[in-house]
Amino acid sequence: MSAKELKQFTREEVAEHNKEGDLWTIIDAKVYDITRFKNLHPGGAAVLLDDEVVGQDATESFYGLHRHEVLERPQYARLQIGVIKGEESVMHGRQIGQVSKVPFAEPTWLADGYSSPYYTESHKRLQKAMREFVDTVVSPDAQAREEDGKRPSAEVIQKMADANIHAMRMGPGKHLKGLTLAGGIVTPEEFDYFHELVITQEFARCGARGYGDGLQGGAVIGLPPVLNFASPELKARVVPEVLSGKKFICLAISEAFAGSDVAGLKTYATKTEDGQHWIINGTKKWITNGTFADYFTVGCKTDDGFTVILVERSEGVETKSIKTSYSPTAGTAYITFENVKVPVGNTLGPDGGGLLVILSNFNHERWVMCCGSSRSQRAIVEECLKWITQRKAFGKPLSSQAVVRSKLAAMIVRVESVQTWLENVTHQMNNMTYKEQSQKLAGQIALLKMHCTQTAQETARDAVQIFGGRGISKTGMGRFIEHYHRTVPFDSVLGGAEDVLGDLGVRQALRAMPKNARL
Structure with a gap:
């Protein structure tokens, strides 16, 4: 039934339906008959029998307890019987395909009125x-697979x-030649x-860390050595396969x-007497996909x-x-090779040149992780900004508390610093050869990456404090916070x-130190 076809009521008419066998309520100018639903309410009938409901x-009570998406579920949407005459619904959750209007919810280049030297119309x-x-395609599957643990559809x-x-x-590379990308965009x-x-940052918005790795994460880090070597x-x-x-x-x-410690690996490959084959024996652990x-x-x-084979x-x-703290949909495995x-x-x-293959691959792998980590942190900032403006404590919105605003300030500073550094590095990648990237x-x-994962864990901790008990609950208002807090250590490992990465960065800086530099 469309909005025009829904019956219109006055607030006075709704107020008359306030008895146990006849219960109506208003949420965002929409009228709901909750008479039969009261005994099915997960929180118990008493919640719906409250005088404020x-x-x-x-x-206000609804949005202090529920995410907007609850109203969109078929079993709840059908409880709507009308609308308030002369009023319009104004609340909304995540809008499909749209850029968020919440401050800092998007990178600066996507926000209204801002510009960037890096991004073009394409x-x-x-x-x-x-x-x-x-x-429309990925997120629904992501949430379903996070629940059942199956691989991406x-x-x-x-x-x-x-x-x-x-x-x-x-x-970018030769592998794209002749392909039609995203319909020619x-x-x-x-x-x-x-x-x-x-692309990487849009996928990260799903808020499903295990699924994100399961969705061809293995190809992102496992195929480049094939492409390049x-x-x-x-x-x-x-x-092509x-x-x-x-x-x-x-x-x-x-x-x-x-x-x-790549040099400490024990999986061994020996050549057959005719030199035509490798015979591989050993084990691998925590292998995504x-x-x-x-x-x-x-x-x-x-x-x-x-050597890489x-x-x-x-x-x-x-x-x-392997059972980990995120979803089995990532396909994390223990692998054995017996006379393969x-x-x-x-x-x-x-032969013997595998260190170059792997170390050059690490740059792209770690950069991709930085892209995802940066965007995931930003999604948490958006969740927290929404929560502190709609949740009341001690009779006032959470946003009225200086300590809460201080935590949000730190979150915003962290995510903006990460994105800015990331974009600078990305610009350098665009202007360097593959070999120069490895060197510089x-x-x-x-x-x-060290900065990304450290700030991410700080943001996860602060977000849990802001959401309280909801931040450690797998369902409900804080479900994305709980998921993030539980899975954010993956990026740090x-x-x-x-x-190890911090030491690598300093050692590379020391190698580039001028020999004549003095205080």
């Missing part, structure tokens, strides 16, 4: 298309492939790292024996040192799910622990 305008067109795509993967989103998430020739940043024949076979969403790939480096991967980009010890799921490869036979043609880069940006990106 029955026959009254319960808008970036803005891509952002608009991705916002619509994520809100094949339909979502296919729709991403149809728009060549999988390819764009690999960054951006050409392969103009696609740059800011376009990739836009595989033979033409291997690339021609594997890359992955970018089309037909097969899945993951990066298998970390082990129970070593994580950030490993449970459903078809290909594994594996770091191995070899007689020549350290692309392994196809075959006899001798076994994967087991792999053609030497699957070697990525030269490894330390910068390492320090940026994946791609290199904070202390």
Whole structure:
């Protein structure tokens, strides 16, 4: 029934329906008959029998207890029987495909009246298309899969492939040549790292950390070594399969024996006597997408040192799910390789040259994590700003308390500093070759990731304090806060622990110190 067809009531008429067998209420100029619903209310009938609810305008009470999305659920939407005559509904939750009007809820370049030297019209067109795509296609699947723990739906993967989103998430490069990107919104020739940043940040808005990694996160970090170091024949076979969403790939480096210490890995590969195959034995742990991967980009010890080899799921490869503090939809795995036979043609880069392959890959991996971390923090800022303006404590909105405003100030400062540094690094990436990035940006990106994950955890802690008990509840008003607080440590570990990255950044700075510099 449309708004025009709904019956119109005066507030006086609604007020007459205030008895246990005849209960109406008003929420945002909409009239609801809650007579039959009172015994089904999750909080008990007493909540609805309150004198401030029955026959009254319960808008303020409702938004102090519920997210707007509750009103949009079919089982609750059908309770609406009319509207208040001469009044209009003004409240809304997240608006599909739209840029938020909440201050600091969007990066500056998307806010009204602001400009940026980095973003062009093609970036803005891509952002608009991705916002619509994520809100309508990805987010509903994300929330459902977070609940049931299943891998992202094949339909979502296919729709991403149809728009060549999988390819764009690999960054700019030759792999985009000849493709129609997002329906032609951006050409392969103009696609740059800011376009990739836009895509990554739009996906991060889902607020589903495990799903975010499950949604081809393994390809984002596992396919670039194939793109950059595989033979033409291997690339021609594997890359189209992955970018089309037909097969899945993951990066298998970390082990129970070593994580950030790549040189300490124990998985070993030896060549057969005829030199035509590798025989791989060992284990890998905490491998994102490993449970459903078809290909594994594996770091191995070899007689020549350290070598990276692309392994196809075959006899001798076994994967087991690892339970973590986020959803199984990420496909986090423990992998065993027992006498796995792999053609030497699957070697990525030269024998013994695996360290260059992995270290160059780390830059892009960590940068992507910074993109996601920055946007996830911003989503928490938006949640908190909405909450403190609608939640009342001691008879006043939370926003009236200086201590709460102080926490929000710190959150905003952190997220704006992260985004600004990120955009500066992205600009440098656009103006450097892949080799120059490895030489000049490894330390910068390492320090940026450390800063991102440290500020993220501070913001998560402050957000829980602002939301109180709701901030540790998996459902209801603070569900995104709880999820964020529970899963934010992943970014601080994946791609290199904070202390390791901080040390890397300083060591690279020390190598560049002029020998004649003195106080």
